[in-house]
Amino acid sequence: ILNVEQSPQSLHVQEGDSTNFTCSFPSSNFYALHWYRWETAKSPEALFVMTLNGDEKKKGRISATLNTKEGYSYLYIKGSQPEDSATYLCAFPYGGATNKLIFGTGTLLAVQP
């Protein structure tokens, strides 16, 4: 059974703090690893699709790294702002299909002003 795990489950930081969280996934038969950001009452928004071992992607203050050999990805937020408060989800394609995703339970980030 494929399992995608995220930690921590929730995180409270002060505005300006930098933070990071982890996504663990099966290292065999790797195709891609997705990161989404999900604000309350909105649609999940795609952040990154990572495919290459050692890859690092960046979008503003948010960046992600990927280690396919050991099966983990880190998401970093530099200088957190209140608008970064959201649930961050990672997802792993399975079943030979690139679009069928298994999601982790997410990391809920709350940034205090």
Place this chain on the structure above:
Amino acid sequence: GAVVSQHPSWVICKSGTSVKIECRSLDFQATTMFWYRQFPKQSLMLMATSNEGSKATYEQGVEKDKFLINHASLTLSTLTVTSAHPEDSSFYICSAPRGRAQETQYFGPGTRLLVL
């Protein structure tokens, strides 16, 4: 702006009734859409793949006669929860892949269903 819409955003119904949820791609065509369900404190779980012009494919453990999926056009997929019961109360959300490699999923905002 939103590229995938979902309607309704929430619904309360009596046990035994059927509920239809619509998922629309707003400015692109989607031959495939996905339906997920999320119970409290759990992750999004894929229920089924909606295929335009053909039958949906369901994940293991999802009853196809219970959750009817119709993908009649390139921009609309519907999920009907038939004879809903309290245990069907959940958050239902759809997504559609977009882009050259179809890798990026665009999600609707979801539908909260409460069956009394």
